[in-house]
Amino acid sequence: xxxxxxxxxxxxxxxxxAISVKPAMAFLTATHSTEGTxxxxxxxxxxxxxxxxxxxxxxxxxxxxxxxxxxxxxxVKVLAGxxxxxxxxxxDLVAQNWHYDASNGYYYYDKKLAVGxxxxxxxxxxxxxxxDIDSFNVVxxxxxxxxxxxxxxxxxxxxE
Amino acid sequence: xxxFNVKNPLFILAAGLLLVAGSAFGSTKAEKAQxxxxxxxxxxxxxxxxxxxxxxxxxxxxxxxxxxxxxxxTEDFANALLFKSLANVKAGSELxxxxxxYEEKIQVLNDSDGEYPEYIRVVVRKYWxxxxxxxxxxxxxxxxxxxxxxxxGAIESDSHEEVVYYYRNPVNQxxxxxxxxxxxxxxxxxxxxxxxxxxxxxxxxxEGGTLIESTGxxxxxxxxxxxxxxxxxxxxxxGAEAMHxxxxxxxxxxxxxxxxxxxGKSF
Numbered sequence: 163x164x165x166x167x168x169x170x171x172x173x174x175x176x177x178x179x180a181i182s183v184k185p186a187m188a189f190l191t192a193t194h195s196t197e198g199t200x201x202x203x204x205x206x207x208x209x210x211x212x213x214x215x216x217x218x219x220x221x222x223x224x225x226x227x228x229x230x231x232x233x234x235x236x237x238v239k240v241l242a243g244x245x246x247x248x249x250x251x252x253x254d255l256v257a258q259n260w261h262y263d264a265s266n267g268y269y270y271y272d273k274k275l276a277v278g279x280x281x282x283x284x285x286x287x288x289x290x291x292x293x294d295i296d297s298f299n300v301v302x303x304x305x306x307x308x309x310x311x312x313x314x315x316x317x318x319x320x321x322e
Numbered sequence: 323x324x325x326f327n328v329k330n331p332l333f334i335l336a337a338g339l340l341l342v343a344g345s346a347f348g349s350t351k352a353e354k355a356q357x358x359x360x361x362x363x364x365x366x367x368x369x370x371x372x373x374x375x376x377x378x379x380x381x382x383x384x385x386x387x388x389x390x391x392x393x394x395x396t397e398d399f400a401n402a403l404l405f406k407s408l409a410n411v412k413a414g415s416e417l418x419x420x421x422x423x424y425e426e427k428i429q430v431l432n433d434s435d436g437e438y439p440e441y442i443r444v445v446v447r448k449y450w451x452x453x454x455x456x457x458x459x460x461x462x463x464x465x466x467x468x469x470x471x472x473x474x475g476a477i478e479s480d481s482h483e484e485v486v487y488y489y490r491n492p493v494n495q496x497x498x499x500x501x502x503x504x505x506x507x508x509x510x511x512x513x514x515x516x517x518x519x520x521x522x523x524x525x526x527x528x529e530g531g532t533l534i535e536s537t538g539x540x541x542x543x544x545x546x547x548x549x550x551x552x553x554x555x556x557x558x559x560x561g562a563e564a565m566h567x568x569x570x571x572x573x574x575x576x577x578x579x580x581x582x583x584x585x586g587k588s589f
Contacts, residue, residue, distance in 0.1 A: 198403025
């Protein structure tokens with residue numbers, strides 16, 4: 163029994179001894195702080211177009227007008243159902259500054275539309291495909307794209 | 323042969339006493355040297371110091387450091403970072419240009435009064451804040467890019483909010499001959515800041531066709547950001563130990579004292 167008591171006392175002295183072995187060291191240090199704040203303004207963007215469509219027989223004449231506040235590029239898709247193909251004559255396209263992109267079916271107006279500007283006509287013809295049509299439903303889809311710093315249209319929607 | 327019973331209290335007692343006695347050798351002792359005549363000794367603790375300066379207009383202005391008054395007392399000071407080149411963008415009179423470096427020159431100085439070289443690091447935290455100036459963690463701090471001069475190694479935290487820049491060489495006392503160390507050169511905003519935008523398209527039939535209006539709003543428009551900087555300096559003498567003791571980092575350096583890694587991460 164007594165041995166156990168001495169064991170505890172001895173163990174405590176051992177622990178105290180172990181703790182006191184570590185030497186103390188001080189290093190020279192310095193530290194100072196500051197901070198600052200600012201705000202970013204990215205602006206807003208707005209663009210609009212009015213497409214104008216005229217029918218002349220089996221021909222459709224489409225123009226687009228930029229009624230927004232920013233210069234834009236425009237493109238148009240003409241859909242008339244799977245049985246009636248829509249096409250435009252190459253010479254008409256070139257003469258009127260449009261071109262056709264077969265990969266996505268869009269007609270692109272090649273020139274930048276300044277604010278208030280009206281494009282020249284895109285002339286497309288519907289193929290009646292043997293049917294006797296005096297009227298037909300055509301869907302015209304119009305889109306505008308903003309202009310990037312290089313003067314090119316940004317069609318994927320990301321403004322640079 | 324006597325069996326050594328470790329549990330024998332006398333053994334433990336002896337070991338304890340030995341340790342206590344031995345600890346006396348680890349500490350510093352001042353002894354009068356034999357043969358030397360020492361009458362009085364003046365002790366002055368060496369002080370090291372470092373400060374940050376930001377170029378505001380034509381001149382560099384102190385933004386963090388210690389001011390020593392004529393009576394010898396010292397006072398910590400902090401002046402705000404101004405980001406002067408962003409003043410027009412902040413006011414809204416100019417729109418932010420992405421990927422455009424806006425000049426922001428910050429330098430560090432070793433303004434110790436003695437010739438003590440130091441290892442210097444700057445802890446930078448950047449974040450966006452809301453209208454009440456509270457941190458907005460939903461906004462991305464990596465969109466704010468600080469372009470740092472050569473000679474610094476960067477350790478970025480996992481959150482990307484904090485980057486610690488270590489100047490890799492010891493910095494000597496700044497004098498006419500020994501110029502301040504360039505730290506930040508410019509601040510740039512990543513092009514991805516414009517990715518956060520919502521476009522609303524409305525179509526209204528009007529005479530002659532359909533009016534298609536697209537209105538866009540940028541998520542970061544009008545948002546404010548904060549950049550915090552803290553400059554830390556330790557003695558260059560026994561630098562690795564000093565950095566470990568003061569900053570809690572393991573510094574790896576070459577034989578010339580040039581830092582190569584912190585906590586195992588190489589620069």
